[in-house]
Amino acid sequence: MSAKEDRKPKKKKSGLLITLIIIFVILLIAVAGLGWYSSNLKPSSSFTEEKVIEIREGLYLKDVGKLLSDEGIIKNPLAFRIYTKLNKVKPLQAGKYGVTPDMSLKEIITMIEKGETYTGDEITFTYIEGKTMTWLANAIAEATSNSADDVYALLKDQDYLNRMIEKYWFLTDAIKDSRIYYPLEGYLFPDTYTLENRDVSVEEIFSVMLNKMDEVLSAYKAELEASEYSIHELLTIASIVEGESMAVSDRAGVAGVFFSRLNEGMALGSDITTYYAIQVDPHERNLYSEDLDLENPYNTRGPYMEGVIPVGPVCAPSRSAIEGTLHPEITDALFFVSDKNGKLYFSATNAEHEETIEWLQQEGLWYTY
Helix, strand or coil, X not given: CCHHHHHHHHHHHHHHHHHHHHHHHHHHHHHXXXXXXXXXXXXXXXXXXXXXXXXXXXXCHHHHHHHHHHCCCCXXXXXXXXXXXXXXXXXXXXXXXXXXXXXXXXXXXHHHHHCCCCCCCCEEEECCCCCCHHHHHHHHHHHCCCCHHHXXXXXXXXXXXXHHHHHCCCCCHXXXXXXXXXXXXXXXXXXXXXXXXXXXXXXXXXXXXXXXHHHHHHCCHHHHHHCCCCHHHHHHHHHHHHHHCCCHHHHHHHHHHHHHHHHCCCCCCCHHHHHHHHCCCCCCCCCCHHHHCCCCCCCCCCCCCCCCCCCCCCCCCCHHHHHHHHCCCCCCCCEEEECCCCCEEXXXXXXXXXXXXHHHHHCCCCCCC
């Protein structure tokens, strides 16, 4: 055997050794990398103290990873990016999230991906249909850090009112009539709202409520704009319909009576408007003769109100009251009266109306305080 033939096996052995070393190093790096990645998927610490982080609209995933890392919620932003790519994570939803360092990377990403926003300081606030601005001001004072005077102060702010008129299509200069008690009466939609915390401002509360009214009225926008009555007048009538009818099924009928009376040049004759004029709760007492005789732009029982719509809404109308006003039931009825259970009785003439009242009194169905 020649010397040349004797050297060939040595080259093969050294080449194989180098290959094995390279493979070993690659495996070592892979194992180390996998260990690093697995380690960074685990909670950053065992602490359970909650942190509230805010993910702003438009943040990229890499920015979210850096934010979480800077806050000490996750161990490494690169591991975050690798995880989101490997698992094809959808764009994360903006909002505030309550996270803790003892949460795994998967748990944190799943929470943000689903939009399970922070609710720790949130409060629930309800504005009941048929209630007035004074009721709302007191309710806001009870539920938040604001006072009733804060509510009234904002309603007197002309710059604020002008901004709202410019922002919302259904608000007009009609709300700035100096005779109106509270400019946004009837425009803040009655509903249950979730507020960020007790320190939310009155302006923020009103914004949420006006946005809801925008949503509700937009469904009827074409009808509202095509009506011979202004939106302000229609909401005023809807508020009276709300106050005068307990049952949803009665609202179109009540609206029909009011429109018929307007067409006949008659006063609406609504007790609810008189109560509002004197700022007394309808369940507090009977109306006195001086109340009924009061000359006031709200009081449709008073003088000079024939064929006149009050200067503004008298309470918060519900969706059904608005709908009933836009789709009134037109009959020959010009009068209605309620029994103590809230049932309404409609009449075509005043004589029939008086007979109904007498019958209700005889049957023990007349409401007494």
